Amino acid sequence: MSLTGFASPWWFLLLIVVAGVAAGYVVVQRLRRKRTLRFSNLALLEKVAPKRQGWPRHVPAALLIVALILLTFSLAGPTAEQKVPRNRATVMLVIDVSLSMESTDVAPTRLEAAQDAARSFAEGLTPGVNLGLISFAGTATVLVAPTTERGGVVKSIDNLKLAQSTATGEGIFAALQSIEGFSAVVGGAEGPPPARVVLMTDGKQTVPTDDPYDPRGAYTAAQAAKQQEIPVSSISFGTPNGTVDIEGKEVPVDVDDESMQEIARLSGGDFYKAATAEELKQVYDSLGEQIGYETKDADSSRPWVMLGTIVLIASAGSSLFIGQRLP
Known part of the structure; x- marks a missing residue:
């Protein structure tokens, strides 16, 4: 997608919110880990806590962040030269x-x-x-x-x-x-x-x-x-x-x-x-x-909306597949 500018670039301020969501996710994950380590009975913890899924559990959240970025680009009104x-x-x-x-x-x-x-x-x-x-x-x-x-x-x-x-x-x-x-x-x-x-x-x-x-x-x-x-x-x-x-x-x-x-x-x-x-x-x-x-x-936001929507659907699908819940 070759861009020549944006009709409403002030929509990029939403990227600050997206960055905040990403940072919040990282903080929550670290706090959860600390709370888990406070559990004194490790044998019982292994029985009641679900097994960690490693990095795949972060895929839904990563896709959600990417989808929000793409949709923000579309709101900014990207333009491209068209004949x-x-x-x-x-x-x-x-x-x-x-x-x-x-x-x-x-x-x-x-x-x-x-x-x-x-x-x-x-x-x-x-x-x-x-x-x-x-x-x-x-x-x-x-x-x-x-x-x-x-x-x-x-x-x-x-x-x-x-x-x-x-x-x-x-x-x-x-x-x-x-x-x-x-x-x-x-x-x-x-x-x-x-x-x-x-x-x-x-x-x-x-x-x-x-x-x-x-x-x-x-x-x-x-x-x-x-x-x-x-x-x-x-x-x-x-x-x-x-x-x-x-x-x-x-x-x-x-x-x-x-x-x-x-x-x-x-x-x-x-x-x-x-x-x-x-x-x-x-x-x-x-x-x-x-x-x-x-x-x-001319307006070229349509590809960004389509791509953002596809990634958002992929985020929801991967969340259901990996964690049996929506993000």
């Missing part, structure tokens, strides 16, 4: 659908592998998380606003279509705007729910320019996400050997790990690299654990 599903969170899944996603360096294609992994991520995300979906190529489109209903998200993932150009910054800005609008509606006394952007792309920005620090560029968007305390988890997907056929010409479509790392750093998020469909699924599984669950200090 619990999140009840409030917003996640925007932002997926690149530029023509480079047609590359077959990841079988069957980058897009189909991405769809499969994103579908699994959406279906496996804990029910309390609001999930939205954005696709981007030359522009960004909000396909599904944040919702706990997964059916619409999965259907939109299945219907993703390729288009020209890569406006990474627009995809992030669209996610931030969608989160802001959703938070304004659901935010109550507790404030807006925590939010995160999960960005999956295979190449560098091309729109509005190839400068990520453009006012609508990817780095500018990442900085805006940092200001709003919305980290971007970026996934760089693909291999250095990817190519696509554009108008009969084979065009290389290398992944841009450096840009994805910088987006994650600027926004306060994490960077992931996936070169295969299996690696992409593993990334999404990891994100699902991080996003869908949180670690909290």
Whole structure:
């Protein structure tokens, strides 16, 4: 049992009483022995006094003391870290659908592998998380606003279509705007729910320019996400050997790990690299654990109560077996 603290540690004052009971037991045993030695007729004593049972006669009392200690621990309200599903969170899944996603360096294609992994991520995300979906190529489109209903998200993932150009910054800005609008509606006394952007792309920005620090560029968007305390988890997907056929010409479509790392750093998020469909699924599984669950200090007194009760029953049972009476 791994403990992180106690909710009511003042209950440990009862251990003073337990220590007093233990000390009292020792004193009583010594006094009983002295009284026995005062009996002058040892022959008669052997006939009328029961035979001493040695150390086993102390077992019931020892178990009783242990049970009292365990039950005192349970009263003190021990706490332990436990992974619990999140009840409030917003996640925007932002997926690149530029023509480079047609590359077959990841079988069957980058897009189909991405769809499969994103579908699994959406279906496996804990029910309390609001999930939205954005696709981007030359522009960004909000396909599904944040919702706990997964059916619409999965259907939109299945219907993703390729288009020209890569406006990474627009995809992030669209996610931030969608989160802001959703938070304004659901935010109550507790404030807006925590939010995160999960960005999956295979190449560098091309729109509005190839400068990520453009006012609508990817780095500018990442900085805006940092200001709003919305980290971007970026996934760089693909291999250095990817190519696509554009108008009969084979065009290389290398992944841009450096840009994805910088987006994650600027926004306060994490960077992931996936070169295969299996690696992409593993990334999404990891994100699902991080996003869908949180670690909290929760009550863990139940094991102590159970153990204390078992030891208490063992004390009573051993007392009946050894001394034919309850302690």
